[in-house]
Amino acid sequence: MAAEATFVSMIPIRKMNRAIKFYTKALGGKLLYRGTGEMKDMWASMKVGGADLWFIVPESREKRQLAYHTLLVKDVRKYVAKLQKRGVKFEKASKMSPETKIEGPIAFDNFGAVALFKDSEGNLLMAWQNFPPM
Secondary structure, eight states: OGGGSOOEEEEEOSOHHHHHHIIIIITOOEEEEEOOGGGTTTEEEEEETTEEEEEEOOSSOOOOOSEEEEEEOSOHHHHHHHHHHTTOOBOOOOOSSTTOEEETTEEEETTEEEEEEEOTTSOEEEEEEESSOO
């Protein structure tokens, strides 16, 4: 039963050191465990906010065009500003509907606000604020 399990997101990476640096320095995560021996550059676990993440190096290169991981935030403007100060580059915002208002890299709509950015490994991540706030 899913309620009895812990949900972990697996994130494909290319370079372990680079990914660990990005998720600790830019996103404020904590490295929990890194593989040893032959697994040193193949697997690691992190805690970012309340989420458990596992970094894995896939055997073959895969396409990454969707934001598979979303960071739910209370104030997207403050969150984006904080990440920008840490060197995170955001994608250009785009309209979600005719009512969408664009403010820098953030798209605001009546149901939420979104800002997209890539991690050090090319994975697309989303910062999302619900409206009304959670």
